[in-house]
Amino acid sequence: MLQDLTPQPKDKILMLMEMFKEDPREQKVDLGVGVYKNAQGVTPVMRAIKTAEEHLWETETTKTYTGLAGDPAFTGGMRDLVLDGVVPADRVAAAATPGGTGAVHQAFDLVRMASPEARIWVSDPTWPNHLSILKHLDIPFSAYRYFDNETRAVDFEGMLADLKTVNAGDVVLLHGCCHNPTGANLTLPQWKEVAQILNERGAIPMIDIAYQGFGDGIEADAAGTRHIVSTCPEAMIAASCSKNFGIYRERTGVLMAIQPDASKTATAQGTLNHLNRQNFSFPPDHGARLVSMILADDALKADWMAELEEMRKSMLANREALAAELRRLTGSDRFGFIAQHRGMFSRIGATPEQVVEMREKHGIYMVGDSRMNIAGLNDESIRVLAKAIADVGV
Ligand code: LMR
Numbered sequence: 001m002l003q004d005l006t007p008q009p010k011d012k013i014l015m016l017m018e019m020f021k022e023d024p025r026e027q028k029v030d031l032g033v034g035v036y037k038n039a040q041g042v043t044p045v046m047r048a049i050k051t052a053e054e055h056l057w058e059t060e061t062t063k064t065y066t067g068l069a070g071d072p073a074f075t076g077g078m079r080d081l082v083l084d085g086v087v088p089a090d091r092v093a094a095a096a097t098p099g100g101t102g103a104v105h106q107a108f109d110l111v112r113m114a115s116p117e118a119r120i121w122v123s124d125p126t127w128p129n130h131l132s133i134l135k136h137l138d139i140p141f142s143a144y145r146y147f148d149n150e151t152r153a154v155d156f157e158g159m160l161a162d163l164k165t166v167n168a169g170d171v172v173l174l175h176g177c178c179h180n181p182t183g184a185n186l187t188l189p190q191w192k193e194v195a196q197i198l199n200e201r202g203a204i205p206m207i208d209i210a211y212q213g214f215g216d217g218i219e220a221d222a223a224g225t226r227h228i229v230s231t232c233p234e235a236m237i238a239a240s241c242s243k244n245f246g247i248y249r250e251r252t253g254v255l256m257a258i259q260p261d262a263s264k265t266a267t268a269q270g271t272l273n274h275l276n277r278q279n280f281s282f283p284p285d286h287g288a289r290l291v292s293m294i295l296a297d298d299a300l301k302a303d304w305m306a307e308l309e310e311m312r313k314s315m316l317a318n319r320e321a322l323a324a325e326l327r328r329l330t331g332s333d334r335f336g337f338i339a340q341h342r343g344m345f346s347r348i349g350a351t352p353e354q355v356v357e358m359r360e361k362h363g364i365y366m367v368g369d370s371r372m373n374i375a376g377l378n379d380e381s382i383r384v385l386a387k388a389i390a391d392v393g394v
Contacts, residue, residue: 012128013367020365028363029381031372034180034344036214036243036311039378046246048304052293060289065282068273070096070254074288077295078254082176082209082222082239086230091259093268095276096283098251100210100240101129106255106275107206107236108137111171113271120206121163121172123147125347125369127180130173130208144172147182152337152349154184160197168202174228176209176237177221178343181371185215185342191224195231205232210240213308214315215342218244233260241291243344244308250287311375315344318377325386335389338374347371354392362388370394 016032035043069075075094083092097103111118120139122130123146134141144166145158166172174194179185186194198205205228215221229235234257241252257268276283294300319339326335338346350358350370358364364385366372377385 011132016365016367019359023363023365025363027384029365029376029384031364031366031374031376031385034243034373035248036246036315036344036375038311038314041376041378043248044246046304046307048294048300048307049245049247049290051300051303052290055293056289066285068276068282069094069269070283070288071285071292073296074292075254075256077292078239078241079256081218081295082212082237082256083226083229084219084222086226087258088262090262090265093257093259093265093272095255095269095272096285096288097238097253097255097276098280098284099242100208100238100253101133102251102280102283103238103240103253103255104130104208105133105137106272106279107238107257108133108139109275109279110236110255110257110271111206112137112139113275115169117169118204119167119170121166121170121203123159123173123175123179125181126173126175127208146179147184147347149349152182152184152347153340154186154190156186156190160193163194163197163201163203166198166201166203169204170201171204171206171236172198173206173208174224176207176212176225176239177215178211178345180210180343181345181347181367181369183341183343183346183374184337186224188223188227191227192231195228198228198232204234204236205229206236206238208238210238211243211343212239213244213305214312214344217312218305218308229258234258241287245287245291245294245304247287247290250290251284252287252291315374318374318382319346321379322374322377322382322386325382326389329386329390344373344375345371346374348389348394350389350392350394354394357392358388362391364388 013033020030079092097106120141121144124143144162145155148155207225212221237256239254242248259265294304323339348370352368355370
């Protein structure tokens with residue numbers, strides 16, 4: 001039996017990580033996987049996380065199981081961080097999951113359970129693992145237009161036209177902020193139009209929010225999500241703590257299922273618990289506990305927010321410096337979109353051949369669709385990258 005297994009396609013982002021490690025050149029630049037790095041190229045443990053870990057080490061007296069949905073202090077803390085009370089808490093069922101990916105997986109599984117014929121609509125393009133998990137779970141999906149390859153901005157007209165064709169009961173997956181892989185995002189008025197169409201069509205929004213605080217700030221980045229849940233009767237939200245708390249390997253995320261009225265919440269909660277039990281039983285607790293400690297303590301929370309803001313500003317500074325260097329080198333403003341994009345990524349619009357050329361000639365590693373991780377840059381690599389982009393003729 002096991003000998004009949006066939007090779008699975010490798011994840012393109014993770015494959016790039018391996019290639020980068022194996023490249024012996026000293027002058028190489030990793031703009032692949034979405035991990036924040038400071039100017040020294042280090043992914044730091046955030047100060048508030050270290051403080052919470054020390055405190056936890058001193059005070060934790062047991063490692064026995066938590067609940068199937070994780071600790072309510074974590075799920076409640078994350079609900080408030082993302083939703084800020086725009087819907088009553090008694091309409092929100094929530095369960096901790098292994099990372100944001102775990103939350104996405106559980107959300108898809110929930111859709112399959114609630115409505116096996118529902119189609120899930122994803123942006124074109126979207127995070128490749130969305131597609132991979134949908135295929136793995138054998139869930140039907142379609143793409144709606146999202147990114148205009150010419151302007152490198154949101155193709156909002158195309159998006160609306162496609163969303164007007166979704167069927168009642170279909171699920172529309174939206175990126176809450178910091179769109180991955182493009183970096184092009186909806187404005188709040190655009191979110192409002194999207195919410196209106198979803199309601200007209202009877203479609204259910206699912207929001208993947210993995211970068212809250214990396215775009216325009218912790219509140220601004222949740223504004224679209226908050227508008228959706230306050231105007232649509234039902235919604236699902238998959239939120240990740242990997243990036244904004246910098247706890248990637250701790251696998252900390254949460255899935256929220258928002259019901260039209262509180263009488264339905266207990267059944268949704270029971271279903272989330274059931275799905276956790278079937279897929280992995282209890283969710284990981286360490287990262288979730290650190291997050292809940294930070295969110296419950298004013299001083300720790302203020303320190304976490306201050307450091308997150310430093311990270312956000314450093315990514316913004318990288319964007320502006322790269323756009324300026326490209327303006328200087330090319331004598332045109334056609335890369336101005338890099339400073340307009342938000343979050344960790346920008347898709348710069350290079351062809352797959354140009355991406356390979358930048359890797360082979362200049363040691364620059366970006367995903368094949370020309371998504372680059374802005375946080376992987378510093379003053380020196382900005383110059384190297386700008387030269388490479390101009391050199392290969394993007
Ligand atoms: C990414 O898109 O690079 C991140 O979300 C990491 C991952 O798991 O792919």
